[in-house]
Amino acid sequence: MADTLNFPGGPVDAGLIDDLVAASRILAKHGVLDAWGHVSIRHPANPERYLLSRARAPALVSADDIMEFDLDSNPIDQRDRRMFVERFIHGQAYKARADVNAVVHSHSPTVIPFSVTGEPLKALSHIASFLVDEPPVWEIRDVGITQGLLVTNNEQGGSLARTLGNKPVALMRGHGNVVVAPDIRRVVHRALYTEINAQQLVTALSFKRPITFIAPDEAQDPKRLDDSWEVWKAEVMG
Amino acid sequence: MADTLNFPGGPVDAGLIDDLVAASRILAKHGVLDAWGHVSIRHPANPERYLLSRARAPALVSADDIMEFDLDSNPIDQRDRRMFVERFIHGQAYKARADVNAVVHSHSPTVIPFSVTGEPLKALSHIASFLVDEPPVWEIRDVGITQGLLVTNNEQGGSLARTLGNKPVALMRGHGNVVVAPDIRRVVHRALYTEINAQQLVTALSFKRPITFIAPDEAQDPKRLDDSWEVWKAEVMG
Amino acid sequence: MADTLNFPGGPVDAGLIDDLVAASRILAKHGVLDAWGHVSIRHPANPERYLLSRARAPALVSADDIMEFDLDSNPIDQRDRRMFVERFIHGQAYKARADVNAVVHSHSPTVIPFSVTGEPLKALSHIASFLVDEPPVWEIRDVGITQGLLVTNNEQGGSLARTLGNKPVALMRGHGNVVVAPDIRRVVHRALYTEINAQQLVTALSFKRPITFIAPDEAQDPKRLDDSWEVWKAEVMG
Amino acid sequence: MADTLNFPGGPVDAGLIDDLVAASRILAKHGVLDAWGHVSIRHPANPERYLLSRARAPALVSADDIMEFDLDSNPIDQRDRRMFVERFIHGQAYKARADVNAVVHSHSPTVIPFSVTGEPLKALSHIASFLVDEPPVWEIRDVGITQGLLVTNNEQGGSLARTLGNKPVALMRGHGNVVVAPDIRRVVHRALYTEINAQQLVTALSFKRPITFIAPDEAQDPKRLDDSWEVWKAEVMG
Numbered sequence: 001m002a003d004t005l006n007f008p009g010g011p012v013d014a015g016l017i018d019d020l021v022a023a024s025r026i027l028a029k030h031g032v033l034d035a036w037g038h039v040s041i042r043h044p045a046n047p048e049r050y051l052l053s054r055a056r057a058p059a060l061v062s063a064d065d066i067m068e069f070d071l072d073s074n075p076i077d078q079r080d081r082r083m084f085v086e087r088f089i090h091g092q093a094y095k096a097r098a099d100v101n102a103v104v105h106s107h108s109p110t111v112i113p114f115s116v117t118g119e120p121l122k123a124l125s126h127i128a129s130f131l132v133d134e135p136p137v138w139e140i141r142d143v144g145i146t147q148g149l150l151v152t153n154n155e156q157g158g159s160l161a162r163t164l165g166n167k168p169v170a171l172m173r174g175h176g177n178v179v180v181a182p183d184i185r186r187v188v189h190r191a192l193y194t195e196i197n198a199q200q201l202v203t204a205l206s207f208k209r210p211i212t213f214i215a216p217d218e219a220q221d222p223k224r225l226d227d228s229w230e231v232w233k234a235e236v237m238g
Numbered sequence: 239m240a241d242t243l244n245f246p247g248g249p250v251d252a253g254l255i256d257d258l259v260a261a262s263r264i265l266a267k268h269g270v271l272d273a274w275g276h277v278s279i280r281h282p283a284n285p286e287r288y289l290l291s292r293a294r295a296p297a298l299v300s301a302d303d304i305m306e307f308d309l310d311s312n313p314i315d316q317r318d319r320r321m322f323v324e325r326f327i328h329g330q331a332y333k334a335r336a337d338v339n340a341v342v343h344s345h346s347p348t349v350i351p352f353s354v355t356g357e358p359l360k361a362l363s364h365i366a367s368f369l370v371d372e373p374p375v376w377e378i379r380d381v382g383i384t385q386g387l388l389v390t391n392n393e394q395g396g397s398l399a400r401t402l403g404n405k406p407v408a409l410m411r412g413h414g415n416v417v418v419a420p421d422i423r424r425v426v427h428r429a430l431y432t433e434i435n436a437q438q439l440v441t442a443l444s445f446k447r448p449i450t451f452i453a454p455d456e457a458q459d460p461k462r463l464d465d466s467w468e469v470w471k472a473e474v475m476g
Numbered sequence: 477m478a479d480t481l482n483f484p485g486g487p488v489d490a491g492l493i494d495d496l497v498a499a500s501r502i503l504a505k506h507g508v509l510d511a512w513g514h515v516s517i518r519h520p521a522n523p524e525r526y527l528l529s530r531a532r533a534p535a536l537v538s539a540d541d542i543m544e545f546d547l548d549s550n551p552i553d554q555r556d557r558r559m560f561v562e563r564f565i566h567g568q569a570y571k572a573r574a575d576v577n578a579v580v581h582s583h584s585p586t587v588i589p590f591s592v593t594g595e596p597l598k599a600l601s602h603i604a605s606f607l608v609d610e611p612p613v614w615e616i617r618d619v620g621i622t623q624g625l626l627v628t629n630n631e632q633g634g635s636l637a638r639t640l641g642n643k644p645v646a647l648m649r650g651h652g653n654v655v656v657a658p659d660i661r662r663v664v665h666r667a668l669y670t671e672i673n674a675q676q677l678v679t680a681l682s683f684k685r686p687i688t689f690i691a692p693d694e695a696q697d698p699k700r701l702d703d704s705w706e707v708w709k710a711e712v713m714g
Numbered sequence: 715m716a717d718t719l720n721f722p723g724g725p726v727d728a729g730l731i732d733d734l735v736a737a738s739r740i741l742a743k744h745g746v747l748d749a750w751g752h753v754s755i756r757h758p759a760n761p762e763r764y765l766l767s768r769a770r771a772p773a774l775v776s777a778d779d780i781m782e783f784d785l786d787s788n789p790i791d792q793r794d795r796r797m798f799v800e801r802f803i804h805g806q807a808y809k810a811r812a813d814v815n816a817v818v819h820s821h822s823p824t825v826i827p828f829s830v831t832g833e834p835l836k837a838l839s840h841i842a843s844f845l846v847d848e849p850p851v852w853e854i855r856d857v858g859i860t861q862g863l864l865v866t867n868n869e870q871g872g873s874l875a876r877t878l879g880n881k882p883v884a885l886m887r888g889h890g891n892v893v894v895a896p897d898i899r900r901v902v903h904r905a906l907y908t909e910i911n912a913q914q915l916v917t918a919l920s921f922k923r924p925i926t927f928i929a930p931d932e933a934q935d936p937k938r939l940d941d942s943w944e945v946w947k948a949e950v951m952g
Contacts, residue, residue: 035466036365057469107365109434113442116362116450124830126863126889127750127821141456148458149364174452175364196823202441203916204827212830214888218855220862228749231771273704274603295707345603347672351680354600354688379694386696387602412690413602440679511942512841533945583841585910589918592838592926617932624934625840650928651840678917 007068008076009046016044016184017063018237019229020051023188025236027106028059032195035059037106037176040090041184043068044101050094054081071095072154086150088157093180096161100180102187107176110198115171119205121198123214128197130168130190132219137171138163149175169194185225188232245306246314247284254282254422255301256475257467258289261426263474265344266297270433273297275344275414278328279422281306282339288332292319309333310392324388326395331418334399338418340425345414348436353409357443359436361452366435368406368428370457375409376401387413407432423463426470483544484552485522492520492660493539494713495705496527499664501712503580504535508671511535513582513652516566517660519544520577526570530557547571548630562626564633569656572637576656578663583652586674591647595681597674599690604673606644606666608695613647614639625651645670661701664708721782722790723760730758730898731777732951733943734765737902739950741820742773746909749773751820751890754804755898757782758815764808768795785809786868800864802871807894810875814894816901821890824912829885833919835912837928842911844882844904846933851885852877863889883908899939902946 004011020041027033035057043049053065067083068076073091075083090103114121115137123131140149143159149172151157164170164178168190171177179194181187204211242249258279265271273295281287291303305321306314311329313321328341352359353375361369378387381397387410389395402408402416406428409415417432419425442449480487496517503509511533519525529541543559544552549567551559566579590597591613599607616625619635625648627633640646640654644666647653655670657663680687718725734755741747749771757763767779781797782790787805789797804817828835829851837845854863857873863886865871878884878892882904885891893908895901918925 035469055465057465059469060472107363109438110441112363112438113445117442117445117447119445119447124888125821125826129862145455147456148367148460149452149456173450174362200823200826202444203824204831206444206916206920207827207831207833209831209833212887214863217859218861218863222862227769227771231749231773234774273707293703295703297707298710345601347676348679350601350676351683355680355683355685357683357685383693385694386605386698387690387694411688412600440682444682510841511945531941533941535945536948583839585914586917588839588914589921593918593921593923595921595923621931623932624843624936625928625932649926650838678920682920 005063007043007051009043009049009068012044012051016041017051017066019184019233020066021061021063022233022237023184024053024058024061026188026232027104027191028057029236030192030195032106032108032191033058034107037104038084038086038090039104039184039187040102042094042101047098049076050090052084052087052090055084073157085152088154089151089160089178092154092157092161093164093178096158096164097166097180099182102181102184104179104187104191105176106179106191108191108195108198110195110202111171111177112174113202114198115173115175115177121171121194121201123197123219124201124204124211125193125197126214126218126220127222128193129214129219130221131194131197132214132216133167135167135169135171135177136163136165137173139173140175185229186221189222189225189228243301245281245289247281247287247306250282250289254279255289255304257422257471258304259299259301260471260475261422262291262296262299264426264470265342265429266295267474268430268433270344270346270429271296272345275342276322276324276328277422277425278341280332280339285336287314288328290322290325290328293322311395323390326392327389327398327416330392330395330399331402331416334396334402335404335418337420340419340422342417342425342429343414344417344429346429346433346436348433348440349409349415350412351440352436353411353413353415359409359432359439361435361457362439362442362449363431363435364452364456364458365460366431367452367457368459369432369435370452370454371405373405373407373409373415374401374403375411377411378413423467424459427460427463427466481539483519483527485519485525485544488520488527492517493527493542495660495709496542497537497539498709498713499660500529500534500537502664502708503582503667504533505712506668506671508582508584508667509534510583513580514560514562514566515580515660515663516578518570518577523574525552526566528560528563528566531560549633561628564630565627565636565654568630568633568637569640569654572634572640573642573656575658578657578660580655580663580667581652582655582667584667584671584674586671586678587647587653588650589678590674591649591651591653597647597670597677599673599695600677600680600687601669601673602690602694602696603698604669605690605695606697607670607673608690608692609643611643611645611647611653612639612641613649615649616651661705662697665698665701665704719777721757721765723757723763723782726758726765730755731765731780733898733947734780735775735777736947736951737898738767738772738775740902740946741818741905742771743950744906744909746820746822746905747772748821751818752798752800752804753818753898753901754816756808756815761812763790764804766798766801766804769798787871799866802868803865803874803892806868806871806875807878807892810872810878811880811894813896816895816898818893818901818905819890820893820905822905822909822912824909824916825885825891826888827916828912829887829889829891835885835908835915837911837933838915838918838925839907839911840928840932840934841936842907843928843933844935845908845911846928846930847881849881849883849885849891850877850879851887853887854889899943900935903936903939903942
């Protein structure tokens with residue numbers, strides 16, 4: 001494998017692109033991404049650019065599919081490749097948050113019921129500590145009716161980014177969620193454990209007893225994610 | 239692969255038959271179809287005919303199994319092949335609905351509980367927008383007692399088609415559902431997301447809070463289904 | 477494959493033994509049987525004998541493992557093979573019921589909650605019509621305390637058979653269930669759909685609405701089980 | 715395979731190490747262990763030592779990864795290998811309990827909701843008889859705030875061991891559980907059936923009816939675990 005891959009914004013470490021491809025497949029394998037949804041990274045050498053697959057199912061993404069966009073989500077070198085209509089979610093998140101270098105948009109199945117009921121999706125497990133504050137729920141109708149609830153322009157993407165604020169996760173009513181992190185491995189961790197924490201919370205809520213959530217003074221994101229990454233990547237990258 | 243396959247009603251594009259076979263296997267792989275259930279298409283050149291597998295488990299269907307029927311569900315060229323006893327569901331749907339070119343009948347597991355309780359199965363996710371109107375529930379007893387609840391004649395099939403009306407989905411009490419669409423890829427999308435939306439609604443209902451369903455003015459079927467079809471088909475067609 | 481296999485009670489069609497082996501693996505693959513549980517048939521030529529694997533996990537059973545027992549569950553030709561301690565469930569069912577030629581004992585996971593709560597496990601799906609009458613629940617304490625709740629003698633097996641009566645299924649409190657049928661394919665159908673109907677009933681009950689169960693005048697066991705058998709067997713027999 | 719493998723505390727039967735590796739992979743395959751969690755055994759010839767993998771995902775553990783520790787969880791022969799930060803769970807359990815020769819720490823997914831609600835996780839199935847007494851729930855805040863809720867020293871490990879007392883299982887609030895047993899096969903059985911019993915109890919609780927739990931006079935751990943071990947190990951050890 002080449003050491004670097006060429007992109008318009010400058011060469012990118014091939015291992016990072018390999019991680020981006022793996023991220024897409026990992027989240028598909030674990031059921032967080034269905035046949036749609038997408039994972040991106042900020043260009044490591046060029047903060048006004050981000051890298052995202054051309055439009056195709058996450059389980060099938062490979063390095064050749066990765067395209068470069070500016071933060072208004074214009075393609076830098078489109079070459080007839082079809083693009084995700086919802087890429088504005090990514091561009092606006094990078095524009096609003098200098099600390100964000102990786103973004104996931106998914107239809108995470110157990111998160112959607114929280115998005116339509118107002119039931120707070122808070123951390124009950126230490127491994128989902130990033131959910132210690134209740135994630136906000138974005139209502140797309142607040143920026144006007146849109147058929148299909150899709151985020152197809154910068155105005156909608158910007159509204160979503162404002163709802164996200166400085167949080168790691170925002171729910172999108174009747175649609176899914178957006179997850180951000182400082183790097184690709186952490187965004188995969190967060191996207192996966194948002195779904196798993198949701199599943200466990202559904203169960204805990206069924207008991208109709210008070211729930212002890214993770215407290216602010218004990219919340220801590222896992223510091224080291226190499227071990228989980230090793231096994232998740234091994235399962236999808238042959 | 240030959241460009242076309244010969245059927246009594248005229249040659250059919252081999253790629254379309256390949257999609258019909260894939261549809262059957264996709265819905266089996268995703269748990270919508272159990273060892274029974276079936277998928278059909280209207281003959282593309284002969285609207286008074288439809289194409290449906292001989293009787294066998296959906297996961298095992300191949301192109302050689304596809305038979306042709308008239309809209310009364312008589313076989314055109316039976317050659318001793320055993321037929322699905324419930325094929326009348328298909329024939330009557332095509333007869334009643336000129337806009338329908340593909341039909342699925344399944345025992346979709348999470349849909350059955352809705353069929354026996356009156357709990358409305360409405361869209362809470364944009365990707366299931368086709369469920370924006372509550373699907374009707376068909377009661378087979380209304381056309382007389384039938385042992386086993388099977389749809390085995392045109393009278394029963396016609397009654398079901400009348401309950402379906404102009405909707406995309408009808409539930410069959412204590413039995414399953416029928417899903418219709420303008421083409422084979424869309425009917426697979428609808429059959430699969432009827433099940434997934436049902437699963438998410440079960441979860442949302444468990445919270446005992448008001449649910450925001452997809453509103454009529456924001457509902458929109460996905461326009462393009464090529465990306466999901468690419469990955470679903472790749473998973474079952476070797 | 478030989479046409480017949482020799483057993484002390486007389487030769488048995490090799491295809492029937494192959495079906496018995498497949499039954500064990502099918503129910504393991506579908507999660508009805510865990511690492512324990514067992515499937516047996518009555519000897520087709522010798523109604524005072526039955527055929528059951530030596531003690532081993534159901535997923536691993538092969539034709540060489542099948543042993544013969546009399547209806548008091550004594551081995552006819554043990555040859556040092558270890559036996560299931562709960563084989564008395566089978567012998568007593570065959571002794572009590574001339575119409576029964578196949579028996580399954582399992583820890584079917586979603587059936588156990590019904591066995592400890594008194595919640596009736598009735599058919600809500602036509603394909604589980606055999607559950608139209610509420611299955612009885614057997615309480616092993618009624619024949620004396622037994623550590624581990626195992627059925628290890630003919631007295632306990634006979635008590636279970638009396639609770640079963642003329643039904644197809646009996647639940648065993650805190651333990652699992654027993655399923656009987658006229659033949660091996662039907663007992664697999666019944667064991668699998670007892671689990672699936674239980675799963676669907678859990679969901680239907682969660683809605684807290686009245687449930688329309690399958691009515692006695694519309695209940696009918698599927699007449700033909702060849703199609704499901706074809707696919708289930710293909711999935712486990714290589 | 716060599717008959718024995720060399721460890722600082724003395725040679726260990728290679729079959730026992732093979733079982734330790736299998737235990738890790740079995741619990742990963744069955745979803746009890748996620749990308750973290752760990753399984754250990756006491757050194758069979760040296761009761762002041764225990765054997766545990768270097769830090770890596772349980773599904774990937776092999777014999778070469780096994781390290782030796784003293785009961786204060788100091789490595790005996792570290793050779794730059796990275797260690798699980800939570801190994802103190804194991805050391806303190808061995809120190810407190812002479813009857814314990816195997817320990818599992820997991821984030822068993824359905825157990826966590828019990829840990830944060832006070833809902834008692836008691837045995838409703840005979841195969842989980844070891845849960846006949848309600849497992850205690852350990853509150854890590856009782857030994858001081860810790861960010862991330864991890865057990866990273868002997869004080870915390872000792873506190874957990876005191877909460878465990880003479881029981882087979884203790885829940886860790888918002889984190890997971892610890893399971894102990896006299897040998898490696900039994901600890902796998904207990905860790906797996908703690909999860910399965912939790913799943914079945916969630917279902918039974920949903921009925922809102924009184925539950926008959928396993929009574930003390932009928933509880934009995936399975937005596938023989940060779941059959942389940944045969945199939946579980948075959949599924950993961952190629």
